[in-house]
Amino acid sequence: MSEVVLRALAHDGEVRAGDDLAELVAAALARAELTARDGDVLVVTSKVVSKSEGRVVAFGGTDDDKRRLIEGEAVRVLRRRGTLLITETRHGFVNANAGVDLSNTHEGTAVLLPDDPDRSARGLRASLRHRLGVSLAVVITDTFGRAWRNGVTDVAIGVAGLRPILDLRGTTDANGRLLEATEIAVADEVAGAAHLVLHKAAGTPFALLRGLDASFLGEGSIAQSVVRAPQGDLFR
Amino acid sequence: MSEVVLRALAHDGEVRAGDDLAELVAAALARAELTARDGDVLVVTSKVVSKSEGRVVAFGGTDDDKRRLIEGEAVRVLRRRGTLLITETRHGFVNANAGVDLSNTHEGTAVLLPDDPDRSARGLRASLRHRLGVSLAVVITDTFGRAWRNGVTDVAIGVAGLRPILDLRGTTDANGRLLEATEIAVADEVAGAAHLVLHKAAGTPFALLRGLDASFLGEGSIAQSVVRAPQGDLFR
Numbered sequence: 001m002s003e004v005v006l007r008a009l010a011h012d013g014e015v016r017a018g019d020d021l022a023e024l025v026a027a028a029l030a031r032a033e034l035t036a037r038d039g040d041v042l043v044v045t046s047k048v049v050s051k052s053e054g055r056v057v058a059f060g061g062t063d064d065d066k067r068r069l070i071e072g073e074a075v076r077v078l079r080r081r082g083t084l085l086i087t088e089t090r091h092g093f094v095n096a097n098a099g100v101d102l103s104n105t106h107e108g109t110a111v112l113l114p115d116d117p118d119r120s121a122r123g124l125r126a127s128l129r130h131r132l133g134v135s136l137a138v139v140i141t142d143t144f145g146r147a148w149r150n151g152v153t154d155v156a157i158g159v160a161g162l163r164p165i166l167d168l169r170g171t172t173d174a175n176g177r178l179l180e181a182t183e184i185a186v187a188d189e190v191a192g193a194a195h196l197v198l199h200k201a202a203g204t205p206f207a208l209l210r211g212l213d214a215s216f217l218g219e220g221s222i223a224q225s226v227v228r229a230p231q232g233d234l235f236r
Numbered sequence: 237m238s239e240v241v242l243r244a245l246a247h248d249g250e251v252r253a254g255d256d257l258a259e260l261v262a263a264a265l266a267r268a269e270l271t272a273r274d275g276d277v278l279v280v281t282s283k284v285v286s287k288s289e290g291r292v293v294a295f296g297g298t299d300d301d302k303r304r305l306i307e308g309e310a311v312r313v314l315r316r317r318g319t320l321l322i323t324e325t326r327h328g329f330v331n332a333n334a335g336v337d338l339s340n341t342h343e344g345t346a347v348l349l350p351d352d353p354d355r356s357a358r359g360l361r362a363s364l365r366h367r368l369g370v371s372l373a374v375v376i377t378d379t380f381g382r383a384w385r386n387g388v389t390d391v392a393i394g395v396a397g398l399r400p401i402l403d404l405r406g407t408t409d410a411n412g413r414l415l416e417a418t419e420i421a422v423a424d425e426v427a428g429a430a431h432l433v434l435h436k437a438a439g440t441p442f443a444l445l446r447g448l449d450a451s452f453l454g455e456g457s458i459a460q461s462v463v464r465a466p467q468g469d470l471f472r
């Protein structure tokens with residue numbers, strides 16, 4: 001029987017520029033009396049990744065200041081409604097306000113998305129392997145809105161050790177017909193699943209997911225596999 | 237510590253029009269030696285719901301026949317690329333080919349989405365309560381593509397006993413600032429999470445999710461809460 005377990009991991013206190021996230025994860029695991037195993041997935045919110053990487057900037061608090069920050073992160077504004085901008089970021093993400101985060105930040109500051117979330121994930125995966133002696137996949141998440149559906153979900157903005165798309169194209173169903181809709185966005189489903197245990201408390205920046213099918217593990221990149229190129233996009 | 241557990245539940249054999257899904261779920265739980273508890277969430281793929289409701293139609297196998305079926309289910313075609321249509325269905329869902337499913341179906345047939353998935357979920361929830369004596373939430377899922385990101389994920393197309401959107405608007409962060417991005421699409425995150433254990437085998441149409449925060453439980457409807465009205469949609 002296929003079984004997946006998700007556990008939220010708490011971290012008390014601020015994350016600051018230069019903090020070693022692997023050390024914080026190790027401490028959080030120890031407090032939870034959990035031992036990470038090969039094949040577990042460590043899910044981490046982008047905010048603590050950004051903070052540890054010093055992606056914190058001054059924010060004056062005005063709408064003009066907010067717009068200036070957003071336009072610094074965006075390469076394109078797709079839609080505009082009041083102060084809400086739907087943007088395409090330098091990374092290729094389409095999200096609200098270019099991921100500039102004004103909540104749960106210190107007064108007078110805003111948090112930007114990591115510069116290269118896939119690279120951040122690879123770095124954290126290597127540090128976790130070094131510190132814990134196990135091979136974990138890493139998924140860095142952020143909260144995005146969607147077209148056509150209300151509400152936001154967490155999606156993966158960076159991965160390491162996980163294939164973000166499970167490609168079943170060319171495989172057939174039980175009746176021999178080619179399967180449709182067969183590139184499954186596993187990393188985004190992991191991110192959304194982790195949000196179910198993470199989103200209530202700002203004090204749980206990490207989650208550990210255990211039981212993911214081993215076929216999902218491997219090399220991958222959100223930027224290369226999940227971000228849809230503008231020229232192939234029917235909605236840009 | 238917040239912990240969520242997902243288990244896939246197998247069902248051998250076909251689901252046919254008139255089959256009692258609650259009976260199939262009860263049998264699947266028994267085989268897995270699981271006892272459902274109040275507050276568990278039963279996730280079920282739309283395909284078996286549709287089959288049990290007789291939403292199976294003849295399909296001649298031609299592109300013309302496929303287009304005819306799709307146009308019967310769609311109220312609008314948003315985009316067209318080759319034989320792929322991005323449609324708005326009668327339910328208000330924006331998806332590929334109006335949810336007409338040609339894989340894992342009997343030769344010469346196609347499966348349509350349930351007529352009213354929220355109603356289907358309410359019916360299954362009542363049957364499960366009657367049969368098992370516990371109060372389960374029900375989430376009916378289907379596999380949708382997304383704008384801007386490659387790959388498909390499972391989303392919720394019908395719910396009962398679960399609030400599909402967790403509305404945190406008006407609440408403040410640790411520093412007293414109003415939280416942004418605070419309507420969380422919990423039902424879609426549950427659907428995507430279940431896909432992590434369901435998607436490999438066509439023989440696992442059900443999943444049981446345990447450990448969801450009790451604040452997520454309550455009355456709700458995908459059609460009323462998650463489907464974004466066309467006039468409020470920036471991408472239609």
